[in-house]
Amino acid sequence: MRRSDVSALPLRERLDLRRFFRGEKAADGPIMLSHRRIFILPSRSGFALALLLLIQWLTAINYGNNLAFILTFLLAAAAMASMLYGYRNLSGLSVGVGKMNPVFAGDQALFELRLSNPAALPRYAIELKLKGAEPVRLDLPAEGNVPAILRVQAEKRGWLDLDTVTVSTAFPLGIFHAWSPINLKYRILVYPRPAQERLPFPRSEGGQVDARPRNSSDDFHGFRAYQAGDPFKHIHWKSLAKGRDPQIKQYAGSETEVLHLNWADTKGMDTEARLSRLCRWILDAEQAGMRYALNLPGNTVTAGHGASHCRKCLEALALFDL
Amino acid sequence: MKTPVASFMPDRTQENLLLFSVFFVAAPHLLNLGLGIVLYFSLMTAWRFALGYRPTLQPGRLLLFLLTLAGAALVYVDYHRFYGREAGSSLFLVGLGLKLMEMRNRRDVYLVVYLAFFVALTQYLFSQSIALAVYTLAAVGLLISVLIGLNAGPVLSLKTQFKMAASLVAQALPIMVVLFIFFPRIAGPLWKLPDEPTSAKTGLSDTIEPGSVSHLALSPEPAFRADFEGEPPPPAERYWRGPVFWHSDGKRWTLPPEQGRNTNQAPEFSGPAYHYTVTLEPHHKKWVFALDLPKVFPDDLAQTPDYLLLTPQKISERRQYTIISYPNYRTGELSPAERERGLQLPEKPSARILRLVERWRQSSQEPRQIVNKALLHFREEPFIYTLNPPPIHDKLVDTFLFETRKGFCEHYATAFVYLMRVAEIPARVVTGYQGGQWNPVGKFLEVRQADAHAWAEVWLPGSGWTRIDPTAAVAPHRIEQGINLDQQMADHEVNFAPVEWALADAAFDLHNWYYQAHLVWSSVDHAWNQWVLSYNPANQKRFWEALGIIDWRGLVTWLTALLVLCGALVGLWLRPRRKPKTADPAVTAYNRFLKKLARNGLVKRTGEGPRDFALRAASERPDAKEAIGTITTLFLRIRYGRQADPRDVDQLRRRVKTFRI
Numbered sequence: 001m002r003r004s005d006v007s008a009l010p011l012r013e014r015l016d017l018r019r020f021f022r023g024e025k026a027a028d029g030p031i032m033l034s035h036r037r038i039f040i041l042p043s044r045s046g047f048a049l050a051l052l053l054l055i056q057w058l059t060a061i062n063y064g065n066n067l068a069f070i071l072t073f074l075l076a077a078a079a080m081a082s083m084l085y086g087y088r089n090l091s092g093l094s095v096g097v098g099k100m101n102p103v104f105a106g107d108q109a110l111f112e113l114r115l116s117n118p119a120a121l122p123r124y125a126i127e128l129k130l131k132g133a134e135p136v137r138l139d140l141p142a143e144g145n146v147p148a149i150l151r152v153q154a155e156k157r158g159w160l161d162l163d164t165v166t167v168s169t170a171f172p173l174g175i176f177h178a179w180s181p182i183n184l185k186y187r188i189l190v191y192p193r194p195a196q197e198r199l200p201f202p203r204s205e206g207g208q209v210d211a212r213p214r215n216s217s218d219d220f221h222g223f224r225a226y227q228a229g230d231p232f233k234h235i236h237w238k239s240l241a242k243g244r245d246p247q248i249k250q251y252a253g254s255e256t257e258v259l260h261l262n263w264a265d266t267k268g269m270d271t272e273a274r275l276s277r278l279c280r281w282i283l284d285a286e287q288a289g290m291r292y293a294l295n296l297p298g299n300t301v302t303a304g305h306g307a308s309h310c311r312k313c314l315e316a317l318a319l320f321d322l
Numbered sequence: 323m324k325t326p327v328a329s330f331m332p333d334r335t336q337e338n339l340l341l342f343s344v345f346f347v348a349a350p351h352l353l354n355l356g357l358g359i360v361l362y363f364s365l366m367t368a369w370r371f372a373l374g375y376r377p378t379l380q381p382g383r384l385l386l387f388l389l390t391l392a393g394a395a396l397v398y399v400d401y402h403r404f405y406g407r408e409a410g411s412s413l414f415l416v417g418l419g420l421k422l423m424e425m426r427n428r429r430d431v432y433l434v435v436y437l438a439f440f441v442a443l444t445q446y447l448f449s450q451s452i453a454l455a456v457y458t459l460a461a462v463g464l465l466i467s468v469l470i471g472l473n474a475g476p477v478l479s480l481k482t483q484f485k486m487a488a489s490l491v492a493q494a495l496p497i498m499v500v501l502f503i504f505f506p507r508i509a510g511p512l513w514k515l516p517d518e519p520t521s522a523k524t525g526l527s528d529t530i531e532p533g534s535v536s537h538l539a540l541s542p543e544p545a546f547r548a549d550f551e552g553e554p555p556p557p558a559e560r561y562w563r564g565p566v567f568w569h570s571d572g573k574r575w576t577l578p579p580e581q582g583r584n585t586n587q588a589p590e591f592s593g594p595a596y597h598y599t600v601t602l603e604p605h606h607k608k609w610v611f612a613l614d615l616p617k618v619f620p621d622d623l624a625q626t627p628d629y630l631l632l633t634p635q636k637i638s639e640r641r642q643y644t645i646i647s648y649p650n651y652r653t654g655e656l657s658p659a660e661r662e663r664g665l666q667l668p669e670k671p672s673a674r675i676l677r678l679v680e681r682w683r684q685s686s687q688e689p690r691q692i693v694n695k696a697l698l699h700f701r702e703e704p705f706i707y708t709l710n711p712p713p714i715h716d717k718l719v720d721t722f723l724f725e726t727r728k729g730f731c732e733h734y735a736t737a738f739v740y741l742m743r744v745a746e747i748p749a750r751v752v753t754g755y756q757g758g759q760w761n762p763v764g765k766f767l768e769v770r771q772a773d774a775h776a777w778a779e780v781w782l783p784g785s786g787w788t789r790i791d792p793t794a795a796v797a798p799h800r801i802e803q804g805i806n807l808d809q810q811m812a813d814h815e816v817n818f819a820p821v822e823w824a825l826a827d828a829a830f831d832l833h834n835w836y837y838q839a840h841l842v843w844s845s846v847d848h849a850w851n852q853w854v855l856s857y858n859p860a861n862q863k864r865f866w867e868a869l870g871i872i873d874w875r876g877l878v879t880w881l882t883a884l885l886v887l888c889g890a891l892v893g894l895w896l897r898p899r900r901k902p903k904t905a906d907p908a909v910t911a912y913n914r915f916l917k918k919l920a921r922n923g924l925v926k927r928t929g930e931g932p933r934d935f936a937l938r939a940a941s942e943r944p945d946a947k948e949a950i951g952t953i954t955t956l957f958l959r960i961r962y963g964r965q966a967d968p969r970d971v972d973q974l975r976r977r978v979k980t981f982r983i
Binding site for chain 1: 428429432433436439440442443446447450454455458459462466469470472473474475477478486490491493494495496497498501502505507508509510511512513639854855856857858885889892893896897
């Protein structure tokens, strides 16, 4: 676990009040919450308590009642001590980033944060807040890790950066609000929204391509290493049974039958609609087990098949012209 | 692990804890407030408790409104007002009960808890005893645990919740002490306090009416305590001056409405002086009791022409005064007006009285001899000192002197002053306290309400006003020993309350133990009064001066430094501690194996892996080749294998244990 160096912050940035809410420059994480990042202010119940203490104090003065003074001061003292509890509840926690799971525009992007508590001290009622996301409340056992998933609606294709996440707690008395705004370098790729309409694949120069998968087994061509997404049928089971790494039988025929998805095929629509169209075709082609290639202006993905190929194509769409 | 963030309400357990805590906090008010109010509050708490199980019992708006009206009506019926100590406290208690009924969200819970804190405070307006202080400390802990539960949610066990609340309160205590001592005090009151009906038991009053009292209630409550610099006066000199009575209507002695300042010339003082501090219990009068006669007293006190010390305001809280008194004094001449008042008689004396006084006058040359003859009369005639005299309805002095002859100090003082006035010696009745019990544990004199006393003063040419205690003539032990309450309680002569009576009964055999415990408790109580309850703006100022705090800067420095120190201590207590790493049992076993080999000259080099070391060891000691191999394989499998098998660890331990070379 990397510990962020406290002295590394220039004085000018340190005194910047925006740090209270916007936090510091984004870091790769994990970010450890230290006294530099944790801020504490009374909450609304805290101000109400202050009012109560004022009334109690005036009553004590008026009646010259020393036990009333003692009670008032005891409550004030407990409030002060609770501030330290609140600080302790956040201090030392570290927040790291989890997996990046790309989503389609219109879906919810899941930011997986990983909270870890290195101390032998449970943390209670930690709340994570992110603009546009439902807050998450969690408790951390001593020396434990807990994932927290913040769901944000992905509206636009491209990179969706994680905004400032505020880790906060009102524990133990709810009269102080301790918080720490953190900025993590964490972004999720948003693919274009797939078009709703299922249109037939475009005609490529090679002639009509129908949506049926081609698995002609006539012209055996050779072996190559297995890649995720290859059809099970083409696995060379015999060599696998002998304990070797899985091999795929290659056929000459499948090499030639490639679906070419071209930017030009989607003429007459705006850019986003064209990308949505292409996205739909890619998904359909992948589902159909076809080999396909993508040609975008300035970016070409050569023919291929399988999850990683599909991902590569979608990525190209997502980042097109950005 | 995750719970929705939306307004977080306590679960059943937490709500019941809240109800219990609130009830616990309010319970001492049973002693202070009307039964109706307490019942009303209990009903609301019970209702809320039932609601947790039967949500249909939720009262509607109309019913809530009626309940509110009923609560207000209860307060008004009991106290006829909505302000002041009792009515105000009742109003808060009623409000707390009502708020319980409509507690719906988090904010309401806070309001209930804060109201409960205030209700706890109102109890101190009735009592400031140590017991109540400890009780409220527990109550505050409970309420804090409620807040902790509310904020932590259900993951926190009740036990952890209580433990956390207890340590929070414990950590708050030193901070509280710093604030108590250093936080600037302002002298109250800020607004006028309504006159409270006196509920204090006091042994002294504005009137004396000996005939109507057939049973003198003796209260063991302390009236005041006195700390002496040096030795305390002997019992016979412990006369604490209270109000002085001049005027009698034949049945009762009354005080003039207002007494002016002392314009008489100061008495001549001589002999030893007593320097002492009186800690007065609140008695809702202006009287400050001093030993006869006070010479030096604080500036805010005034002295009447009768030498009684008075405060500007009624004493409604515990006060301390430092006084110097001289038991030997000589007052000045008598003014004609005083002479007239000192000889006032309500009616023409009876023939028997005139005869008696005439006989004394004829056989005496000077007033002092008449005084002595009167005292001799009380001593030699069959007068009886008793706390339960027969009531006298008519001709009080005459009946007492010649018929009943039973009475206590007020009877004797009244009769004596009457006789002196008939003999044309100016005389007056002085009330106050006589005696007091020396507390050897706390080294102070404790004077109780039961020590209330009445005596006489006669004006004699040459010595001025002279104290004469006719009761001493009848019951010298009363003066020498004071009223021995402990003894009388044991003898069932005094009946305070059934509970204490039973206590005294049980203590009969353990009389000495009881007495000792009483002394210790009494000195603890005195220390509490002196050090905690008497701390006021004046004391604070003196304390600051002793520390060299002269302006607000010094105060801010001290306060900040001490608060930071306390905060640092709490922080140190709270610092996150890492659990000591429990050693891996496999490593422990393997290290033991290495030690065994090392004893035989086979030391594992730093940087040498277990496998390499095993090969080297096996080649050097082929006899143990097999054992070394097994142990190393087991160790490697446990540490680096895919899946740990707990049996492997056991086996490794066993093999290491039996390993011999």
